[in-house]
Amino acid sequence: MSEDELQSSMDLGSIRKRKADQLGKFGVGLKLSSMVQADEVTVLSKTETGEPYARRISYDYIKETGKLLLLKDIDPESKYKYIQDLIKNHSSGTVVLWENMNRLGIKLNTKTGRSHFNKVKMRLANHLSMTFHRFIT
Numbered sequence: 001m002s003e004d005e006l007q008s009s010m011d012l013g014s015i016r017k018r019k020a021d022q023l024g025k026f027g028v029g030l031k032l033s034s035m036v037q038a039d040e041v042t043v044l045s046k047t048e049t050g051e052p053y054a055r056r057i058s059y060d061y062i063k064e065t066g067k068l069l070l071l072k073d074i075d076p077e078s079k080y081k082y083i084q085d086l087i088k089n090h091s092s093g094t095v096v097l098w099e100n101m102n103r104l105g106i107k108l109n110t111k112t113g114r115s116h117f118n119k120v121k122m123r124l125a126n127h128l129s130m131t132f133h134r135f136i137t
Contacts, residue, residue, distance in 0.1 A: 001045040038098035045094040
């Protein structure tokens with residue numbers, strides 16, 4: 001996506017023209033489903049001719065300021081460099097990064113908690129790879 005397309009796609013409730021075979025209808029699915037799962041959602045996208053662009057929605061920012069704003073700055077503590085590395089070898093593409101998503105209530109500072117988390121992570125990876133195998137490269 002270009003920077004303008006990324007901005008538009010990350011706006012809540014954006015109106016857009018879409019083809020019958022495209023996902024999305026009301027412009028809220030990616031954002032709301034992501035915010036249910038994670039406190040930080042960063043989307044990085046680039047076109048074949050352009051540089052990558054990023055937008056971020058932050059629950060902490062919304063909580064602190066009371067404002068629902070789409071952020072261009074990247075949290076320096078995030079895994080943003082990791083997703084930059086994922087996309088740099090591709091001519092175009094989009095990556096969605098969810099961070100701060102411990103909604104399971106798992107205590108990661110214990111051996112039992114980490115073991116349970118790893119089992120959940122593997123089940124999720126298997127499910128996503130089966131569900132989206134045609135889209136994941």
